[in-house]
Amino acid sequence: MDVFLMVRRKKTTIFTDAKETTTVRELKKIIQGIMKVEPENQQLMNQDGTEVFDDDKPLSEYGLSAQSARAQSPSTVALVFRQENGEFEPLELTPLSSPPELPEVMKPQEPHQQDVN
């Protein structure tokens, strides 16, 4: 089944799709075609940076399934590259633009208690 992904690094977001059975290594090869970075110099992880993905595991291993990673709400996978010194760079995802605040009238209303005298 197809899983829809956003691979994000700093200011870059790659929209791609894969299968639940696609391995992490295969996803890195797709990224290589776009970003021209060898898979050995890429590291994929969840967007919190708490879990690094193992090359040999399928995407489903990391909770990326057709039910959760849909076209209209793709799942985010974070990407970092290896630096000159051999270490991987720290995870950094640049936040998107913030839309303006909703005006008062459009915010969900709290029910008001009215005093009736």
Place this chain on the structure above:
Amino acid sequence: MASNVPSVPSEGLNGPNSMYIKLIAADGHEFIVKRNLAYYAKTVKDMLESGPVQVKEDEPSVVHLKKIPSNALIVVCSYFAYKHIYINANTMIPDFPIALRDSLDVFMAADFLRC
């Protein structure tokens, strides 16, 4: 030396037949999407196919969208894949979720991009 014009999409971002293209939002965020999906936005298709500058084989295909903020463009990119799946579908089509805060920006982006 005879030059071969590829008719199959070439890997990556480079050249006029690349599989992926890059859309750059107002704040500099770069979104890389498959060319065939981005072409659902007629403005993108026109800019790349009949724009004044022809993309060379070793240059990436890039569209600058200076008026579209990244919070809207990310929603539009998700929409392309959604449209592709359900455009010919006979099954129940699920709703496409858009956060209320983003909806005005998304609406203006969709209008400009004609999708």
